[in-house]
Amino acid sequence: MESIKSQSYEVHLEDLAEAALKQHIAKNNYSKVFVLVDENTKKCCLPSFKEKLGYSIDKVFEIKSGEEHKNINTCSQLWQLLSDHDGDRKSLLINLGGGVLTDLGGFVASTFKRGIDFINVPTTLLSMVDASIGGKTGVDLGALKNQIGVINQPQMVLIFPEYLKTLEDRQVKSGFAEMLKHGLIQDADYWKSLKDSNDYANADYIKKSIAIKNDVVVQDPTEQGLRKILNFGHTLGHAIESYCLEHEERPTLLHGEAIAIGMILEGYLSHQLKGLSKLSLEEIKNTFLKYFAPVDFNPEDIDAILELLKYDKKNSHGNVNFVLLQNIGKAIADVKVPENLFQEAFAYYKE
Amino acid sequence: MESIKSQSYEVHLEDLAEAALKQHIAKNNYSKVFVLVDENTKKCCLPSFKEKLGYSIDKVFEIKSGEEHKNINTCSQLWQLLSDHDGDRKSLLINLGGGVLTDLGGFVASTFKRGIDFINVPTTLLSMVDASIGGKTGVDLGALKNQIGVINQPQMVLIFPEYLKTLEDRQVKSGFAEMLKHGLIQDADYWKSLKDSNDYANADYIKKSIAIKNDVVVQDPTEQGLRKILNFGHTLGHAIESYCLEHEERPTLLHGEAIAIGMILEGYLSHQLKGLSKLSLEEIKNTFLKYFAPVDFNPEDIDAILELLKYDKKNSHGNVNFVLLQNIGKAIADVKVPENLFQEAFAYYKE
Numbered sequence: 204m205e206s207i208k209s210q211s212y213e214v215h216l217e218d219l220a221e222a223a224l225k226q227h228i229a230k231n232n233y234s235k236v237f238v239l240v241d242e243n244t245k246k247c248c249l250p251s252f253k254e255k256l257g258y259s260i261d262k263v264f265e266i267k268s269g270e271e272h273k274n275i276n277t278c279s280q281l282w283q284l285l286s287d288h289d290g291d292r293k294s295l296l297i298n299l300g301g302g303v304l305t306d307l308g309g310f311v312a313s314t315f316k317r318g319i320d321f322i323n324v325p326t327t328l329l330s331m332v333d334a335s336i337g338g339k340t341g342v343d344l345g346a347l348k349n350q351i352g353v354i355n356q357p358q359m360v361l362i363f364p365e366y367l368k369t370l371e372d373r374q375v376k377s378g379f380a381e382m383l384k385h386g387l388i389q390d391a392d393y394w395k396s397l398k399d400s401n402d403y404a405n406a407d408y409i410k411k412s413i414a415i416k417n418d419v420v421v422q423d424p425t426e427q428g429l430r431k432i433l434n435f436g437h438t439l440g441h442a443i444e445s446y447c448l449e450h451e452e453r454p455t456l457l458h459g460e461a462i463a464i465g466m467i468l469e470g471y472l473s474h475q476l477k478g479l480s481k482l483s484l485e486e487i488k489n490t491f492l493k494y495f496a497p498v499d500f501n502p503e504d505i506d507a508i509l510e511l512l513k514y515d516k517k518n519s520h521g522n523v524n525f526v527l528l529q530n531i532g533k534a535i536a537d538v539k540v541p542e543n544l545f546q547e548a549f550a551y552y553k554e
Numbered sequence: 555m556e557s558i559k560s561q562s563y564e565v566h567l568e569d570l571a572e573a574a575l576k577q578h579i580a581k582n583n584y585s586k587v588f589v590l591v592d593e594n595t596k597k598c599c600l601p602s603f604k605e606k607l608g609y610s611i612d613k614v615f616e617i618k619s620g621e622e623h624k625n626i627n628t629c630s631q632l633w634q635l636l637s638d639h640d641g642d643r644k645s646l647l648i649n650l651g652g653g654v655l656t657d658l659g660g661f662v663a664s665t666f667k668r669g670i671d672f673i674n675v676p677t678t679l680l681s682m683v684d685a686s687i688g689g690k691t692g693v694d695l696g697a698l699k700n701q702i703g704v705i706n707q708p709q710m711v712l713i714f715p716e717y718l719k720t721l722e723d724r725q726v727k728s729g730f731a732e733m734l735k736h737g738l739i740q741d742a743d744y745w746k747s748l749k750d751s752n753d754y755a756n757a758d759y760i761k762k763s764i765a766i767k768n769d770v771v772v773q774d775p776t777e778q779g780l781r782k783i784l785n786f787g788h789t790l791g792h793a794i795e796s797y798c799l800e801h802e803e804r805p806t807l808l809h810g811e812a813i814a815i816g817m818i819l820e821g822y823l824s825h826q827l828k829g830l831s832k833l834s835l836e837e838i839k840n841t842f843l844k845y846f847a848p849v850d851f852n853p854e855d856i857d858a859i860l861e862l863l864k865y866d867k868k869n870s871h872g873n874v875n876f877v878l879l880q881n882i883g884k885a886i887a888d889v890k891v892p893e894n895l896f897q898e899a900f901a902y903y904k905e
Contacts, residue, residue, distance in 0.1 A: 275630055282695055282702055289864070314665070317692060317703045341668060344633055351633055352668045353704055513640070 204406055209336060209417050210424055211356045216406060220361040221255045224322070227359060228258050228295075231320070235261040235294040237285065239308040241268035244300045247369035248326050252299055255363075262288045266304065270448060270455075273303045273342050275351065281311045295320045295358075301327035301374075302334035302458070306349070309340030313355040323357045326366040328378025328404050329459055332385070332412035335360045337420040337430075346449035346511075348441055354425065362413070364406045376494055377459030379403050380436075383490065384466060385415040388432045391532030398490045431536035435526040439548075440465025442511040446504065456498070463491040464498060468548040472540055473527040475547075483531050488552075497552070505549050509542075555757055560687060560768050561775055562707045567757060571712040572606045575673070578710060579609050579646075582671070586612040586645040588636065590659040592619035595651045598720035599677050603650055606714075613639045617655065621799060621806075624654045624693045626702065632662045646671045646709075652678035652725075653685035653809070657700070660691030664706040674708045677717040679729025679755050680810055683736070683763035686711045688771040688781075697800040697862075699792055705776065713764070715757045727845055728810030730754050731787075734841065735817060736766040739783045742883030749841045782887035786877040790899075791816025793862040797855065807849070814846040815903065822899040823891055824878040834882050839903075848903070856900050860893075 206223070207214040215223040228236065238260050240249050245265055253260065264284050266277055285294070298308030298321060305323045312321035325331045341352015367375060382403060386394025393411060397403055416433065423430035440462035447453040447461070456464075470487040473479035500508070512523050525538045557574070558565040566574040579587065589611050591600050596616055604611065615635050617628055636645070649659030649672060656674045663672035676682045692703015718726060733754060737745025744762060748754055767784065774781040791813035798804040798812070807815075821838040824830035851859070863874050876889045 275626060279626055279695075286695060286698060286701060314692075314702050314704055316701060317690065317705050339668065341665075344630075344637060347637060350637060350667060351665050353665055354668050 204410060207410070207413055207417055209356070209360075210338065210421060212359050214335065214360040214362060214413055214417070216362040216410060217364065220363060223359060224255060224361055225257060227322070228256070231295070233293055233295045233320070234291050235289065236297065237261060237288070237290065237294060238263045238297045238299055239281070239304060239311075240265050240299050241301075241304055243268050243369075244304070244326050248299055248324075248366050251365075252324065256297075266307070268301070268303065270303055270343065270348075273307050274344075275342060277307060278311050278314075278342060281308075282315055285311070285315050290315065290319070292316050292319060295322065297322045297324060298357075299324045299326060300330070301325065302330035305330055305334050306340055306352070307342050309338075309355065309357065310342055310352050313340050313353050318355065320358050322359050322361065324361045324363070326363075327370060328367055328375050328409070329381055329457075330378075331362050331364075331367075331409055332378055333381045333416065335362070336413060336416045337433075338424070346445045348445055362406075362409060364404070364409060367404050373457065373460075375404050377457035379494065380459030380463040380466070380491070382408060382412045384433075384435055384462065385412045387466065387487070387528060387531055388435050388526070388534035389415050389419070389532060391530070394531055428536070431524075432526050432534040434536075435528065435534050436462040436466030436469050438465065438512065438523065438525050439468045439508070439545075442508045445511050446508045450507075453504075454498075460495055460498075463495040464552065467491055467552050468545075469525060469527060471548040471551045472525060472538075472544055473529070475544055476538060476540065477527045477529050477535060479528045479530065483528075486531070500549060500553075505546065509545055555761060558761070558764055558768055560707070560711075561689065561772060563710050565686065565711040565713060565764055565768070567713040567761060568715065571714060574710060575606060575712055576608060578673070579607070582646070584644055584646040584671070585642050586640065587648065588612060588639070588641065588645060589614045589648045589650055590632070590655060590662075591616050591650050592652075592655055594619050594720075595655070595677050599650055599675075599717050602716075603675065607648075617658070619652070619654065621654055621694065621699075624658050625695075626693060628658060629662050629665075629693060632659075633666055636662070636666050641666065641670070643667050643670060646673065648673045648675060649708075650675045650677060651681070652676065653681035656681055656685050657691055657703070658693055660706065660708060661693055661703050664691050664704050669706065671709050673710050673712065675712045675714070677714075678721060679718055679726050679760070680732055680808075681729075682713050682715075682718075682760055683729055684732045684767065686713070687764060687767045688784075689775070697796045699796055713757075713760065715755070715760060718755050724808065724811075726755050728808035730845065731810030731814040731817070731842070733759060733763045735784075735786055735813065736763045738817065738838070738879060738882055739786050739877070739885035740766050740770070740883060742881070745882055779887070782875075783877050783885040785887075786879065786885050787813040787817030787820050789816065789863065789874065789876050790819045790859070790896075793859045796862050797859045801858075804855075805849075811846055811849075814842040815849060818842055818903050819896075819899040820876060820878060822902045823876060823889075823895055824880070826895055826898070827889060827891065828878045828880050828886060830879045830881065834879075837882070851900060851904075856897065860896055 204216040296312040298305045325335045338356045344350035444461035474484040555567040647663040649656045676686045689707045695701035795812035825835040
């Protein structure tokens with residue numbers, strides 16, 4: 204399957220991914236090749252990845268999976284390990300895992316000795332269609348997501364859809380939410396085809412989602428304008444995700460589960476403020492509720508979630524900026540939303 | 555005094571610095587203006603800096619001075635403070651302090667929400683002539699200096715030589731060592747004029763040193779070639795500095811004090827391997843020993859220092875690369891040095 208050109212690097216899929224990896228390693232005279240895994244990818248992906256690589260790994264570093272380990276402490280451990288294992292400026296770090304791992308591994312590589320090469324091999328649907336593109340790296344600060352990080356590009360991104368077979372259904376659905384978002388913000392036909400598909404985690408759909416995100420990112424690498432549309436569903440979605448992570452009595456939501464709720468809420472705001480039709484709004488709500496069981500938020504939950512909004516990275520000067528939809532397939536950024544609509548949106552979600 | 559153009563920014567000196575700062579703040583609609591100080595610059599520099607700024611500061615953050623606080627823990631505290639004080643992507647951080655503070659503050663700004671604007675106002679001679687130019691930001695990892703960091707440019711660098719009057723003599727001399735290095739690697743006349751000057755901390759000399767460093771950095775921003783010559787004296791100098799920092803029974807050396815020793819040692823290597831004349835070597839040794847009292851290293855010290863060499867960021871593939879001098883004013887990078895010469899170099903230093 205054809206590769207996708209991003210900023211300074213390419214995204215390679217399936218058989219071409221293996222060939223590109225081998226060629227890159229052969230061409231670059233790396234002093235050390237390190238691989239970062241978590242307990243899941245160590246078991247499910249590393250053995251077959253070693254075969255694809257066909258090159259001896261100097262050291263495999265293992266971190267614990269889960270957003271709660273995506274912090275500076277984990278980075279410090281990895282910086283120390285890189286140093287202990289004689290990592291130098293000519294070393295390579297291969298990140299084999301989901302978005303938490305590739306975000307964190309990308310940040311560790313970007314900051315070790317002021318930056319070493321890294322390659323991302325996303326192993327979840329979410330990281331394949333989302334985290335793999337755009338050069339965002341980073342970790343959380345307490346409950347605040349991705350507060351610490353840099354924009355830096357990997358040497359390449361490698362997509363092996365076979366790794367999706369190792370995931371639980373819930374994990375795959377989390378990525379599906381981002382794919383649906385790609386349709387909502389940019390391509391109504393894709394949305395239509397995807398929302399009722401029984402086989403959304405296949406290479407063609409993955410490639411389409413990567414291509415949509417990549418088109419947006421390449422046009423606006425530093426998030427000055429167009430790129431903001433990728434945040435549809437994420438302003439409220441991130442706050443919900445942070446809130447549930449922070450409160451142990453709440454079930455932890457996967458990223459896609461949180462932004463699925465965010466897209467219903469921000470769909471409601473779109474209907475109120477930007478003319479998204481009632482029919483489209485209902486289609487969005489029904490689609491997400493078909494795949495993602497509704498979550499019950501009480502008034503205190505909602506107040507606390509809205510309080511978190513003000514920490515959103517996309518804000519400036521104290522205003523909360525939203526991406527809203529004019530139609531399915533057409534998003535608009537930088538919309539300021541009156542605060543009273545937030546409660547209405549939650550009420551609509553609950554209906 | 556005329557400004558110096560660096561990569562994406564300018565270095566402004568004296569009266570022009572104040573004007574440039576005021577203009578920058580007026581032009582950029584920053585949501586918040588934060589200033590980072592340590593206990594020294596808070597007392598000695600902040601009051602007059604506030605007058606120059608002529609703009610209300612949203613919050614002053616204070617860290618403890620000293621290399622031992624240049625670590626990720628201090629960064630974590632600052633990231634949290636930035637977050638607690640509603641720092642957002644449109645915030646500005648002004649780093650008012652020496653090289654430790656500007657390196658750390660630059661890294662914190664470069665990584666907070668994937669990068670906010672920062673301005674460096676170096677207050678020591680060392681940071682004016684060295685750390686202020688080149689975009690290196692970062693912190694130490696244990697005893698290993700600057701292992702974590704990124705290359706990122708400030709919005710501008712402001713030089714107010716009046717701040718040097720607040721420094722102890724030892725601090726000023728530490729910067730003088732870097733200025734002498736600029737002569738040694740690039741400009742024999744500058745070396746000659748500087749080494750016997752009674753007034754080296756004046757604006758003309760500072761500007762000359764900044765211009766030399768800047769010329770080198772602009773030609774080679776990512777340290778692929780030419781820029782390496784700035785590391786003369788630093789390969790052994792850094793190892794000595796790290797060793798003394800790590801061992802409480804050793805007096806802590808200032809950066810300039812350590813690289814002064816490094817330059818004598820690497821001068822010896824230059825004489826043995828690259829044809830630096832005996833006369834020039836003696837001139838280098840006598841000059842540094844005139845300003846920096848000799849330090850006594852026993853055989854265990856020396857072994858431990860040489861062990862640290864292998865962690866030097868400039869190494870790759872297990873080789874230790876040196877910058878050596880062919881003549882005073884002419885440096886050559888990437889010289890591999892036989893290990894037996896290290897002990898000889900220390901013996902020459904002790905003579």
